[in-house]
């Protein structure tokens with residue numbers, strides 16, 4: 094494959110947020126991944142950006158004003174004053190109020206939004222934001238550790254330039270927030286591969302959820318059972334995506350790379366290796382369509398770090414050694430200190446060959462119903478979310494700060510001088526369960 098221009102978005106502060114003691118979602122994983130990416134030298138193969146921070150206005154492109162205002166105002170200290178809103182916005186146990194919650198949302202959402210804009214303006218072929226991918230967030234409420242749906246906001250930006258956007262989700266959980274947002278339109282096709290059944294979260298995503306009205310047949314669901322291994326997963330992933338490409342012909346793709354579909358995930362129940370998971374990412378990369386790759390779930394920290402580091406190497410097309418480079422987090426990877434872990438075949442792969450063939454056939458039959466890929470007249474294209482060249486959009490949040498071209502250039506980090514001052518933290522809390 095020809096060399097692709099890759100943009101990578103990372104805010105050095107994004108790893109410092111804490112959902113709370115014992116909570117499986119650990120933003121710290123992002124610092125660990127970045128450290129591996131740098132120490133493998135992968136930063137030399139792409140443009141590294143300290144991303145734009147999304148404003149409340151950007152978030153309200155999808156979410157309701159009341160919900161975003163609540164996220165902006167609520168803190169662990171003033172929580173008592175918001176009691177009646179907590180259940181209304183589904184904030185509490187799974188989605189706790191933690192210190193800096195809105196800043197966290199602003200960072201991961203801004204990175205996906207800027208990635209979409211860079212793709213729209215042909216500044217890169219692939220944009221990577223491992224801090225994004227929070228696919229459960231709904232218009233009016235938080236869900237499944239997700240508050241603001243950065244994916245929906247990035248797709249809305251892509252739709253300014255692209256007639257058809259394909260969303261692919263390989264997280265172990267159904268990509269319900271993204272599917273719901275685009276359930277009635279044919280301009281976005283959502284394709285989710287996930288565990289379904291036995292009340293597995295979020296409970297949606299059976300194969301009969303196909304979209305409605307103009308969006309009928311443009312929501313694709315591949316419900317899978319526990320224990321699926323690399324061979325079975327690929328058996329269904331590749332034909333489904335090939336058929337989707339043939340029938341839908343998207344001009345941009347967003348890929349949610351949730352790593353809770355890996356074997357031994359703290360919350361997941363699939364049995365994929367990093368190589369099998371990465372095969373899906375490589376397959377999508379090789380479709381040669383502008384691509385925004387985002388993170389998502391992933392609750393066994395060392396394996397999430399392995400997975401997204403490996404997938405960064407696949408996206409920049411640079412092979413990396415199985416021996417992990419030295420980082421300050423090296424001890425997390427004891428005792429073998431390798432990138433890839435052997436995954437033993439599980440006797441409880443509940444997905445028979447026949448079951449997978451049935452699902453693949455069902456998806457194919459539905460895709461045939463959308464014979465004509467929709468096109469739209471792209472006149473009256475709305476402007477970009479913020480000026481990409483001149484400013485970084487900080488104007489919206491802070492009217493006194495205007496970012497000059499020189500400042501913009503500085504945001505592109507020199508290859509070997511990237512920030513290295515993040516603090517080691519929360520080691521004791523990792524993988525507590």
Ligand SMILES: [Zn+2]
Nearest residue numbers: 264266353390
């Ligand atoms: Zn998940």
